Amino acid sequence: MKMSPFDYHRPDTVDEAVALLETYGGDGKVLAGGQSLLPVLALRLTHLGHLIDIGRVQGLQSIEVDDDGSVSVGATVTHARVERSDVMAAAAPAVAGAMPHVGHRAIRSRGTVCGSLAHADPAAELPAVALAVGAEMIVQGPAGQRTMGAGDFFEGYLSSALGEDELLVGVRFPAWAPRAGWSVLEVSRRHGDFALVGLVTTLEIDEAGLLRRPALSLFGVASTPVRVAEAEQLLDGNAPDPALFAEAAKVVSGALEARADDHASSEYRAHVAGVLTRRGLAEAAARATERAGV
Amino acid sequence: MREITLRVNGRDEHAVVEGRTTLAEVLRDHLGLTGTHLGCEHGVCGACTVAVDGQPVRSCLMLAMQAEGAIVETVESLGDGDGLGLIQQAMWERHAFQCAFCAPGFLMTVRCLLADNPTPTTAQIKEELSGNLCRCTGYASILEGVAEAVAKLASAAGGANDA
């Protein structure tokens, strides 16, 4: 199909972009990479009067590490840049590690990290990563700038807490702990497809060899990415071993009311969530051990 | 409607486009470069793949206006005068394609891959090409074509070194 007609705007600054959103936000959307938005328009699933292309807006193209070790990624930084970035590999390895799962090479050439977050597809990797590590969304609106934790940002299926007149200008990933490990696993129908079930695992192993701050962030199973608090509590403060992981896995699949669709039943998703929990914990623990040993 | 200037295959091209005109459409309909094909128009099949600033891009998922100021290359840029370029030659020798509707997308994906990494492993090739769909071949012949292109590149490089 061809898209229905819209007015195309290309602001040069964030303020201009916000002003345009203020005027047109009800009938318009931000265009960054377009890899999520343009297919929706091309299928005429939605009609918009205005697209606000932030591709040339100044100040949104950087990857910056702060003194506290947190790393900020601007709104127009592409997946491809993150994938190649040594900075990201060191400062936010869970984010960098998610990249090979994101679509295909050509999607990553254009798609942006912030675009994926703002699009809020519950089957996408990055919202789940953001939720696992406790990323902060940096939002600019007519009233100024505010931040929002990932936990508050994802509201529903393709729906975030961004107001119609607000722009996600960046995301900040907290500093990656010295004894932390990560894992991004997914099961999809084909290579590169959206996940049927996916799991982002992050954790730390303290000096006593016990698990700290475990995060199990599932994607593809509900209308947003979800953390499984019950399982995390089970893990916290205990020694990492396969039996513990298996127990956590049972909690995850038992607790989950997963969505069902033509590609997978809810029973399937719940079962595989458990499988990925076992595998993800093992992988994250191994990485944590390796990192701590360095 | 707006007039834009695009740099396509080494030349500055002008076109009058709407907001909704995609890069694929401006190439095919306005500039007559029909080598780039539309297979799905929703960004999955890869038949429309072109190179933008050296990276592979699904031209159906890029607005023409977004491409202003970028360097765009299409399959028509791969030839060697009237002859086949190295990648095309390799594909020809290996009987890579059948109906060849998907071929331009594959060729541009391969072009970007080899420019970035002239010595990819078989696994890397398979993965890099997994975003391009083919319905005729089952892919084996295309993968052989890429392997042949890699070999040709290597011997060209080797030859240059010998000189």
Next chain:
Amino acid sequence: MREQIMGRFVGARVRRVEDRRLLSGRGRYVDDVVVPDMAHAAFVRSPWPHALIRGIDTTRAAAVPGVYAIFTGPDIAAITNPLMGMLALPGLYDPWHWALAVDRVRLVGDPVAIVVATSRAVAEDAAEMVDVEYEELEPIATLAHAHDPSRPAIWPKANGNVVYAASESFGDVDAAFAGADRVISETFRQHRHANQPMETRGTVAEIDADGNLTLHAAHQAAHVLKWCMAMCLARQPVWMSVRDMFRQREQTKAIFAGAREFVRAHPTMMKDTQRMMPIMLRQIARDPMRMVHLNRALLGLMATPKERLPRVVTGDIGGAFGSKMTVLREDIALCAAALRLGRSIKWIEDRNENLVLGGQARDEQVAVEAAVMNDGTVRGLRAKLTMDAGAYPGFPYAAPMFCRFIQTMFPGPYRFDAMQFDIEVVSSNKPTYGAYRGPWAVETWVRERLFDVIARELGISRAEIRVRNIVGPDMLPTTMVTGPTLDVRMSAKTTLERALEVADFEHWAEHQAASREQGRRLGLGIATYIEAAPGPPGFIDAVMPGFSAFAGAEPIHAVLEGDGSVTVHTRQVPHGQGHETTLAQVAADELGVPIESVRVRYGDTNFAPFGIAGTGGSLSAAMAGGAVGVAAHTLREHIVDIAADLLEASPADIVIEDGDIHVAGVPTMSRTFREVAEEAMRRGVVGNTDRLGRGEAIRVHRDWNGGEGGWAQSTHVCWVEVDLETGQVRIPRYAVVEDCGEMINPAIVEGQIRGGVAQGVGAVLYEKTTYGEDGQPRSGTFMDYLIPTTMEIPEIEIHHIETPTDIAYNYRGVGEGGMIGAPAAITNAVEDALADLGVRITEQHLPPTRILELAGVIPERTDR
């Protein structure tokens, strides 16, 4: 391009001549066609699966700037003849229907109006503004719905929602079952999936200054499209047609003379037609309007002046797998609109349209009973085939034809004493069931599944049961229980034996057990089949009595051009098969010229030899290959005769090597092809046709009826590894052992096999056209209809066997075989991997959820 083997092109991996333009991006696919002042069309389509149309208002839409015109269903119905299927099968109800829906829509996407505008985008904008008032009816979305008498009939004159029913028995079925040690029964369900070539369908209807129509098409059978379109467009009152026929007396006389000639040339046809008369009369009695329309259409067609008949031109085609063989309702509306407006219009189907409405097939269920002896011999079969043909029948022929193929091929290369075959075709609110690579493939899937099921029940090996029942060389020649001959070259058993070696089948159980101990769950599956490519002489008559008169022989025109080059005109329409190269290989060998001297032309009804068929049915190698062989041979004789005269030698002493014609042993006594051509033109020698084209020196027309014909046969072996944690199935190895006779171009043969297997992998693990119980399609994008990528297709080994023979042109087809064998081999392997869990596979679509359900790892879902 110089590859040759022992001086011959045939048999060599000659690089394709068409690749030069295709790889350069200079292919000319239908969406690349641009003609002056071309408008664009989009269709208004029904959002409901089943509804009455109460009203349609185009006012808002017509006001959109850039819209030239909008035609509704009634508008088009007033200027066209309806689509009328040409199959006369007893028990078939084949409803005539208009190009656009007039009073009723019968599936989601049913076109109700065509919008013509300055661009496709504008046409779509306007299409959204056409207001249609629908009154919903209960949908028919499943086989259960189709059998439910409380649901509305999609075609009121059908038998509820059953449109075809037939029953045939071969041999003494009762005796076979009475004498059996046991009866094993099972019901197998194959799922609907879609052809999905990378290029969708579409047409440019070009109207020239004189108002004549040229269709730039992507179509597998150019003449079929031309004549069907001509018939649908030839709409005028009967009295006007009669008047015109009288005024065009010469043409009318020629038409009747041609018909008489055709009947004379096909003496058995009258007998077959007589059998069809009561069937046709019954059809008319059921639906008298059919007669009215048919009458008007035929007279209109005969009254159309020859020059005003549409011309069809095809360029490059981006695949089809059978989906570009019928005449689309959209194309008829497009051409009618173009003629009415006097302007050229392009319509290219988009992927969403193609997924929702394009080629779909395989929607079958087979309930089968086998009369089995304890040693594994299967004496007889009773099978009931139920096919969901969708709402609209294909034009000019519909799905019931495939049922006939399924029935005929059901025994495969195995020996059965008797078979009972019942067929039922139902309609539903789904797209037309069309041809898809090996349309009869369910016969292999069910039969090969059944052998595995029987083997397990009896506790004998799956190899053993096949070897026991298969027809071996010592039994040849023989006939299938359904009639067709199995000749001495039928080597299915040889392929099976070789495949069992390749598979190391005798050690499989140990290997599987050892892997299981290492935590790996492997399975091995085998499937054997034969394919009528082209089949034995008379095969098509066994399937559809009388059909060979129409399907007929394969024509080729071989031409020596004035400049000495050679052109081969074919009715084949390649869309990936490489005919420009393969047919040139055959011609070049026969003529002794370099392959660059031969050009293959196709797709233009002004030049291509007439045929009812185009490209499909795995026939081109055998039929066109053979036809090119005989035509080139005849052309060579003419060339040699002239050269002999010029060289004052005897024709027996003339040799042709690499384009040089000379006296044997005396290379200096030579002539070029060009010199021979010039001499031919001087003499006015024409060959064996009655006229030469411009610039042609010699023109030869030969038909090839397939000669000895023959079978293609193959055994597929599939290894799988099943992960019972995630339900994913991996294929670590896949092998094909095949015998397709002599290969014209091995690289092309292998490509066809691998492509077919890839589609089989897709069918089992990834592809399903999904419908809700509400009749809504749910796989309308490539996010939901999953075509396998490089990562999902295994490496496929191919082992060629060629059974030696003296028969000339021993080429047999492989186009479809990969897709016939693969689903069976793969599902057999999956069952083998899960056999220890007591799993029996009776369905063909096995996504991860289903694998885990079958294995008992998760409970079965209740929401679908």
